[in-house]
Amino acid sequence: MNSGRFCPPTRQTPTESPVFPIRFNTVPMPKNSTIQQAIVIGASSGIGLETARLLAARGCRVAVTGRRADRLNALQAENPAHYRAVPFDLTAPDALEHLESAARQLGKVDLIVLCSGTGDFNPELDYRIEAQTNRLNIDAFTRTADWSYRTLKQQGGGHFAAVTSVMGLRGSGAAPAYAASKAYQINYLQGLQQRAAHETIPLYITDIRPGSVQTDMMKGEGHFWITSPKDAARYILRAVDRRKTVQYVSPRWRLIGQLLQNLPGWLHRKM
Numbered sequence: 288m289n290s291g292r293f294c295p296p297t298r299q300t301p302t303e304s305p306v307f308p309i310r311f312n313t314v315p316m317p318k319n320s321t322i323q324q325a326i327v328i329g330a331s332s333g334i335g336l337e338t339a340r341l342l343a344a345r346g347c348r349v350a351v352t353g354r355r356a357d358r359l360n361a362l363q364a365e366n367p368a369h370y371r372a373v374p375f376d377l378t379a380p381d382a383l384e385h386l387e388s389a390a391r392q393l394g395k396v397d398l399i400v401l402c403s404g405t406g407d408f409n410p411e412l413d414y415r416i417e418a419q420t421n422r423l424n425i426d427a428f429t430r431t432a433d434w435s436y437r438t439l440k441q442q443g444g445g446h447f448a449a450v451t452s453v454m455g456l457r458g459s460g461a462a463p464a465y466a467a468s469k470a471y472q473i474n475y476l477q478g479l480q481q482r483a484a485h486e487t488i489p490l491y492i493t494d495i496r497p498g499s500v501q502t503d504m505m506k507g508e509g510h511f512w513i514t515s516p517k518d519a520a521r522y523i524l525r526a527v528d529r530r531k532t533v534q535y536v537s538p539r540w541r542l543i544g545q546l547l548q549n550l551p552g553w554l555h556r557k558m
């Protein structure tokens with residue numbers, strides 16, 4: 288994919304196309320939901336912010352993280368009974384101390400959603416862009432995923448969901464480190480899922496794979512099947528409720544995922 292886009296180009300639609308419309312008119316709150324406390328990592332904007340809002344609307348207490356303290360504090364001020372702002376940089380050496388603090392403030396953590404991520408087009412193959420991407424999407428991701436797994440295991444169970452990308456299913460000439468780092472995340476989560484299957488406690492791992500979500504991360508032009516961050520959050524919590532291993536956002540992006548994986552190499556190289 289050398290077209291300078293994060294997603295394959297086609298006709299542009301402003302929102303979810305009406306081909307398979309899914310409408311969420313109410314806040315879903317399954318009767319059997321055991322999620323009362325959650326940490327949303329990367330909740331200062333986009334998908335993470337809406338996931339935190341939806342969890343709070345369900346009555347959960349949510350620790351929200353990210354670097355932009357002003358945004359997190361504003362969220363906490365909206366509803367101090369439900370949000371706890373824990374601002375920090377996930378790539379900093381003391382990141383786990385902040386996560387420990389968030390977990391302590393909640394008492395018990397039922398759900399951890401990892402949304403923090405970065406990536407950019409890299410037409411000049413500037414290593415600084417790739418290194419920054421790898422620092423967050425690979426190094427910090429690994430440390431955070433391992434901490435989440437260990438924390439939930441020590442508690443006797445829980446759910447860890449991480450936001451990867453459809454872009455992780457094939458290499459990208461436009462953003463090589465972004466696509467490769469998302470491939471790493473997808474593979475790492477499969478490893479944790481295999482591990483969790485051998486545990487004697489209820490430990491669930493969900494790989495959330497968005498296509499195009501209308502956030503600051505959605506760069507370039509020619510996007511299609513665009514999901515709002517609110518609907519992305521609903522798909523995420525629905526997947527968590529159903530304990531799914533993989534959730535495409537929106538679900539029709541599974542088709543693009545399959546297409547990318549099965550595309551002959553010669554055709555992929557021409558894109």
Ligand SMILES: NC(=O)c1ccc[n+]([C@@H]2O[C@H](COP(=O)([O-])OP(=O)(O)OC[C@H]3O[C@@H](n4cnc5c(N)ncnc54)[C@H](OP(=O)(O)O)[C@@H]3O)[C@@H](O)[C@H]2O)c1
Nearest residue numbers: 329331332333334353354355377403404452499500502504
């Ligand atoms: N939007 C899409 O079309 C799309 C498609 C596929 C996958 N995704 C994935 O979805 C996830 C969420 O992105 P988004 O679309 O919601 O974009 P976004 O609004 O830019 O959210 C990114 C989040 O990551 C946090 N973050 C970035 N660097 C961080 C750092 N060093 N330490 C801690 N937090 C950091 C940001 O908070 P601060 O800046 O406050 O730190 C922000 O809360 C990302 O992993 C992205 O790769 C998005």
